[in-house]
Amino acid sequence: MRTLGTVAEAVEFRRNCSSPVVLVPTMGALHAGHAALIDAARIRAGKNGTVVVSIFVNPTQFGAKEDLADYPRTPEADLKICAERGTDAVFVPTAEEMYPPGDATSIEETALSRGLCGAQRPGHFRGVCTVVAKLFNIVRPDAAIFGEKDFQQLAVVRRMARDLFFGIEVAGHPTVREADGLAMSSRNRYLSTDERARAAQFPAALTCAAKETNPAVIISKATDLITRGTGSSPEYVAVVDAETLEPLQALDRPAVLAAAVKIGQTRLIDNVRIAPSHGKI
Helix, strand or coil: CEEECCHHHHHHHHHCCCCCEEEEEECCCCCHHHHHHHHHHHHHHCCCCEEEEEECCCHHHCCCCCCCCCCCCCHHHHHHHHHHCCCCEEECCCHHHHCCCCCCCCCCCCCCCCCCHHHHCCCHHHHHHHHHHHHHHHHCCCEEEEEHHHHHHHHHHHHHHHHCCCCCEEEEECCCECCCCCECCHHHHHCCHHHHHHHCHHHHHHHHHCCCCCHHHHHHHHHHHHHHHHCCCCCEEEEEECCCCCECCCCCCCEEEEEEEEECCEEEEEEEEECCCCCCC
């Protein structure tokens, strides 16, 4: 494993790489969910391919009152996980490298990013698209792996890559969960013992509600179960088309039940996929 500290080193590294190159973009504070993404990248890259993990806490996707300053940073532990998973290179740029003086260009996807988290976090997906586009241009991967826990992010990045003709396959990986069902997230470490116990009721509520057959009933049931189980009202609960993310009135196509809830100071998101037959898709 080689740690790349500058954009120039990353570009030079890419020139010398064997194809395919698979990128795993992260903000660090790596956990078993990220390890699963790295493993999936290795399988996709093959024995002779190259796996690159980027670690960058991107300031442009945080709102003014969000947790940029407090976002967990564990560089030594992150590099250890990358080494253990057989990562070929770790790209750790600085904010000054990614956003040099005078930087005035951003990228915004305007369809899939409107609802769900996009409605709750104005500008968030503009920051995501901008930094991912920069990473794509620096690393020049053949494919990139994103976790399906951030389902809207995955959809938005796929659309951006398609619309801007990056020629990069954007692949999703199933959500990795704790033993009690809570989706793994770097922000889970913010939760107190009591909050952690309540957080486990969040995915349980979604799983239970997703068994219903009408989107309106699903939303109502999920909202009630989340509120009673976690002690917090959800920021949103929605049943949307799995491709367009448009709200659904009937389960006549593959769908996603998506929700966000804030427990204490920790914002959690999760989703459950729903097929018309109610089987997993």
